[in-house]
Amino acid sequence: MDGTAWKTDRVLKIYSRLVNGDILRKxxxxxxxxxxxxxxxxxxxxxxxxxxxxxxxxxxxxxxRDGGYRLERxxxxxxxxxxxxxxxxxxxxxxxxxRDEMLPILDKLVACCVxxxxxxxxxxxxxxxxxxxxxxxxxxxxxxxxxxxG
Numbered sequence: 001m002d003g004t005a006w007k008t009d010r011v012l013k014i015y016s017r018l019v020n021g022d023i024l025r026k027x028x029x030x031x032x033x034x035x036x037x038x039x040x041x042x043x044x045x046x047x048x049x050x051x052x053x054x055x056x057x058x059x060x061x062x063x064x065r066d067g068g069y070r071l072e073r074x075x076x077x078x079x080x081x082x083x084x085x086x087x088x089x090x091x092x093x094x095x096x097x098x099r100d101e102m103l104p105i106l107d108k109l110v111a112c113c114v115x116x117x118x119x120x121x122x123x124x125x126x127x128x129x130x131x132x133x134x135x136x137x138x139x140x141x142x143x144x145x146x147x148x149x150g
Contacts, residue, residue: 010033010035011046014029014043019071081118084113096142097136097142098140
């Protein structure tokens with residue numbers, strides 16, 4: 001792989017991790033890719049330029065509190081831990097779906113709406129609720145016909 005292809009591959013790997021909600025530390029990236037910390041800064045600047053040129057509503061920013069780079073998406077704010085917990089508890093309390101329909105939806109909500117660093121805590125809070133979920137007495141699947149009704 002030539003130098004340009006290597007850099008492209010490296011920047012895409014960094015971007016992929018940022019999109020997944022990871023906090024990336026300069027020193028760790030430098031060690032992982034066998035480059036200098038200055039090269040990591042240049043890679044992040046390349047990502048910023050790419051996002052701006054493509055009109056993407058996201059930006060790689062350095063977060064002093066977390067000590068690393070993260071992807072900021074002002075157009076798609078994440079739910080707070082309390083908000084996602086409230087939504088999940090409302091769904092669970094509705095007892096509107098069978099267990100095999102309800103639990104995957106809850107898992108997807110957590111995966112999509114909770115930042116990576118908070119997912120474990122939210123999942124642990126929901127684990128007991130999911131375990132004790134009481135299905136509706138009719139035991140009929142709801143999801144297949146829901147779209148048609150809508």
